[in-house]
Amino acid sequence: MDAFLTPPESEALLLSLRISFVAVFGALPFAFAAALLLARTRFAGKTLVDGLIHVPLVLPPVAIGFLLLLAFGTRHGLGAFLLQTFGIRLVFSWTGAALASAVITFPFQVRAIRLSLEGIDPGLGEAAQTLGASWWDRLVNVTLPLALPGIAAGIITAFAASLGEFGAIITFVSNIPGETRTLPLAIYTALQAPGGEAEAMRLSLLSIALALIFMTLAELVQRRARAGA
Amino acid sequence: MSVEISLAHDFPGFTLDVAFALPRAGVTALFGVSGAGKTTIVNAIAGTFRPRRGRVVIAGRTVLDTEAGVFVPAARRRTGYVFQDARLFPHMSVENNLLFGWRRAAEKASAGEIAHVVALLGLAPLLQRRPRALSGGEKSRVALGRALLSSPQILLLDEPLAALDAQRRAEILPYLERLRDEAKMPMLYVSHALDEVARLADDIVVIRQGRAAAQGSVFDILTGLELPALAGAPPLGAVIAATVAAQRDDGLTALAFDGGTILVSRLAAAVGAKVRLRVRAEEIMLALEEPRAISANNVLAALVLAVGGEGDAQADVQLACGNTRLVARITRASAARLGLAPGKAVFAIVKSVTVDAQSGRG
Numbered sequence: 001m002d003a004f005l006t007p008p009e010s011e012a013l014l015l016s017l018r019i020s021f022v023a024v025f026g027a028l029p030f031a032f033a034a035a036l037l038l039a040r041t042r043f044a045g046k047t048l049v050d051g052l053i054h055v056p057l058v059l060p061p062v063a064i065g066f067l068l069l070l071a072f073g074t075r076h077g078l079g080a081f082l083l084q085t086f087g088i089r090l091v092f093s094w095t096g097a098a099l100a101s102a103v104i105t106f107p108f109q110v111r112a113i114r115l116s117l118e119g120i121d122p123g124l125g126e127a128a129q130t131l132g133a134s135w136w137d138r139l140v141n142v143t144l145p146l147a148l149p150g151i152a153a154g155i156i157t158a159f160a161a162s163l164g165e166f167g168a169i170i171t172f173v174s175n176i177p178g179e180t181r182t183l184p185l186a187i188y189t190a191l192q193a194p195g196g197e198a199e200a201m202r203l204s205l206l207s208i209a210l211a212l213i214f215m216t217l218a219e220l221v222q223r224r225a226r227a228g229a
Numbered sequence: 230m231s232v233e234i235s236l237a238h239d240f241p242g243f244t245l246d247v248a249f250a251l252p253r254a255g256v257t258a259l260f261g262v263s264g265a266g267k268t269t270i271v272n273a274i275a276g277t278f279r280p281r282r283g284r285v286v287i288a289g290r291t292v293l294d295t296e297a298g299v300f301v302p303a304a305r306r307r308t309g310y311v312f313q314d315a316r317l318f319p320h321m322s323v324e325n326n327l328l329f330g331w332r333r334a335a336e337k338a339s340a341g342e343i344a345h346v347v348a349l350l351g352l353a354p355l356l357q358r359r360p361r362a363l364s365g366g367e368k369s370r371v372a373l374g375r376a377l378l379s380s381p382q383i384l385l386l387d388e389p390l391a392a393l394d395a396q397r398r399a400e401i402l403p404y405l406e407r408l409r410d411e412a413k414m415p416m417l418y419v420s421h422a423l424d425e426v427a428r429l430a431d432d433i434v435v436i437r438q439g440r441a442a443a444q445g446s447v448f449d450i451l452t453g454l455e456l457p458a459l460a461g462a463p464p465l466g467a468v469i470a471a472t473v474a475a476q477r478d479d480g481l482t483a484l485a486f487d488g489g490t491i492l493v494s495r496l497a498a499a500v501g502a503k504v505r506l507r508v509r510a511e512e513i514m515l516a517l518e519e520p521r522a523i524s525a526n527n528v529l530a531a532l533v534l535a536v537g538g539e540g541d542a543q544a545d546v547q548l549a550c551g552n553t554r555l556v557a558r559i560t561r562a563s564a565a566r567l568g569l570a571p572g573k574a575v576f577a578i579v580k581s582v583t584v585d586a587q588s589g590r591g
Contacts, residue, residue, distance in 0.1 A: 123316045129276070129302075130376075131329050131379050132304050132307075137333070146320055
């Protein structure tokens with residue numbers, strides 16, 4: 001890899017992958033729970049919850065970064081509590097970047113999983129019930145395996161979207177080389193320096209390659225899911 | 230009585246209010262037109278539907294008693310439910326579908342019993358397949374096996390044949406007959422198809438607009454003159470329990486029943502074997518004197534019990550032949566010409582008979 005990329009460039013690539021991985025898999029259980037709630041239950045205020053989950057899709061990422069900064073800034077509130085009690089500091093750290101990515105890409109995961117949950121015949125759950133399966137048993141052995149294509153599609157789209165996240169990260173955790181400078185931030189930094197266009201171009205091509213890989217993966221997963229249905 | 234059921238629930242524009250019981254073994258049919266509330270009753274027994282008021286006792290265990298606040302969840306009711314649409318798990322092989330309930334059963338069927346169910350339903354060649362690769366009839370058989378292997382205390386069959394064409398249906402019915410004759414648990418069979426009910430059921434509960442409009446043995450209900458009004462005018466017909474009496478030299482088989490003997494074309498069955506006969510009301514002619522020069526083999530002496538079908542061109546005539554009930558559909562004009570009235574002696578000329586297998590009970 002070093003033959004093509006300078007050390008700071010490969011650092012940005014690996015950092016991007018690590019942040020996206022943690023963001024997507026950290027959010028996955030919550031996304032599954034939210035999708036289950038939206039697909040299977042009816043409750044007062046469901047429309048509101050549905051809307052809140054999808055807010056990151058339409059809100060400017062910079063605004064989300066700013067809100068996260070307000071919530072997790074170490075001077076007061078939740079951020080101060082986390083720092084003093086657990087020694088966890090999210091601002092200016094790569095974990096904070098993962099949190100920002102998770103918030104932004106959460107709706108992608110929920111949507112994909114919810115769609116596949118809604119496609120499962122509710123009669124199968126009833127059948128499992130009459131065969132002696134409890135709620136957890138049905139969730140693990142019927143619902144989860146049948147929702148797998150949707151879960152996989154959600155993971156892939158969220159991962160791809162997370163790789164491109166810029167506004168929320170730079171606002172919340174700044175642009176620190178080796179800590180929070182992901183690929184998009186590295187492109188931006190290159191463009192700020194005189195004569196950085198060549199580097200920006202290389203990093204952009206790298207981003208395009210990554211995007212293509214993930215979109216092909218998503219397509220393959222969906223095709224397999226359709227063939228299996 | 231091994232299963233007691235009483236349920237009441239108000240739906241918009243529809244009230245369910247039924248009470249009936251099932252014997253320790255044998256098939257009880259819930260019979261009625263679509264929308265009469267049959268599936269709701271089955272769901273309430275299985276526990277996938279919770280009625281406002283009700284009591285369900287299965288094999289001495291109260292699984293629902295709204296007054297005492299008892300509601301055993303569906304997963305612990307031990308009902309074997311066979312759905313109309315099979316509902317096999319698409320992500321599992323047939324084998325894992327079959328063993329889904331078995332793995333979760335409190336009392337597990339032995340390896341021998343599993344092998345027996347697999348053989349009974351002809352499932353051996355299907356075990357490694359996925360449900361997607363099965364025909365409709367095969368799916369029904371797997372669903373039946375899956376329910377049986379969960380060691381249920383009652384088998385609930387909700388129109389298991391309704392989704393199948395006539396050919397597949399004919400393919401499954403013999404399996405259901407074998408099951409009826411072997412199963413040591415009560416079976417509740419939901420259907421709106423009279424031929425299935427006549428072939429399989431021992432007892433019938435006629436459901437009409439959420440209520441049990443009539444209940445009794447298959448022999449009595451299907452010859453009951455009130456049945457057409459209760460269940461959407463199904464074709465009436467007698468069901469007769471008979472035994473193979475003799476294989477005659479002339480190629481006919483003599484079947485003895487409580488009321489006489491019926492001859493049918495050679496039946497591949499041993500003398501003493503039990504069979505179930507079905508005679509549709511249209512297949513019986515009536516005469517006041519015994520016809521001698523006639524091609525029909527079966528002429529039975531009978532007494533008129535009742536004449537129904539008021540205000541119709543057709544008249545249904547209920548007959549007693551020994552202790553067996555028959556029913557004949559003739560025109561109202563013929564009934565008047567013959568002067569048919571309760572107590573009158575007639576001869577019933579049976580034009581054709583359908584023979585179904587029945588071992589054991591009957």
